[in-house]
Amino acid sequence: MEKEKNESSSSNGNPKPWQSYQTVYTNAKAGMDGVDKEKVQRVVYEMSKGSKYFENEERKEAFIRQKIEHMRARCAKLTAHDISHYQKVVDNRLPELEATRDLSRTWLHVDMDAFYAAVETLSDPSLKGKPMAVGGMSMISTANYEARRFGVRSAMPGFIACKLCPELNFVPTDFKKYTYYSDLTRKVFHNYDPNFMATSLDEAYLDITEVCRKRGISSSEIAEELRTRVYKETGLTCSAGVAPNRLLAKIGGIGKVTEHILRDVFGIKTCEEMLEKGSFICALLSNSTADFFLSVGLGLGGTATPQIRIVMLETWEELNGDAFDRIEAPGLGI
DNA sequence: TACATACAC
């Protein structure tokens, strides 16, 4: 375990001041290819340092580092006997989790591309091809692909985005507009799964098992058809992921703090390693947290449509005579 | 039970 190196260090071994684990946290989001990450990190650091926000971030990072040190110390103290005990716990638990695997359903995860920015471009086509962000000087909610090439991204303050991309066009948020277009996409989703789960204005999970069976076509054909129909109805593009459960259809659920802990305490970077290091996970973490990680390692995710919002749904329908069914997905929906 | 943290959009 002590061999594990902190990968946020630069290759000569000395991290630059702006290279805290936080800013080096890998960003695999679409449109970030070819961005000069080092330059972006430096600009963000220069614009942030000294601010209240920055000091608070540093305090939180120090706290996490301390937590990680503590966990590493506990790891180091585990005896061979402890480890073989927890290995047995894992060996019992994995088959139990495996037994819950359900490969009988097909889930589709739909994610609108740069949704707010794309809607704003529909209402003002002169923005097409120009770097643009929805939000203001304090906060950006969405950046289009032209802006992302400069390192501009969601949840970045607008004044930093200006520094990265002086040509950036700002458009104020208009949720009425986004709700209108979201409803148009949801009318399309409804044709494929009347009980689809909406997680936000621009994302939804659809159980397409039945529609595939009824029409005798594959899930990828359904995905392509749905994307075409969404485009026809709205003029907006979306991406769609297909898998036997929601976790795999979307991929996610582990954020920067969890990633840091997994990597620096347990040396875990892949799902395979999550299973290999299972005994350490069980030794240090609660049962529910350990179950969560082992399930992620096995690629297990939610497959059933929760029927928990029936009462709210009826109320909602009473209020909206011709409304279609809709289930709001709880939490991460995985 | 109340509060803090992590996560997602």
Add this chain to the structure above:
DNA sequence: TATGGTGTATGTA
């Protein structure tokens, strides 16, 4: 000049 608002899940005091 300036770093969101909201909902869910989980852990801890």
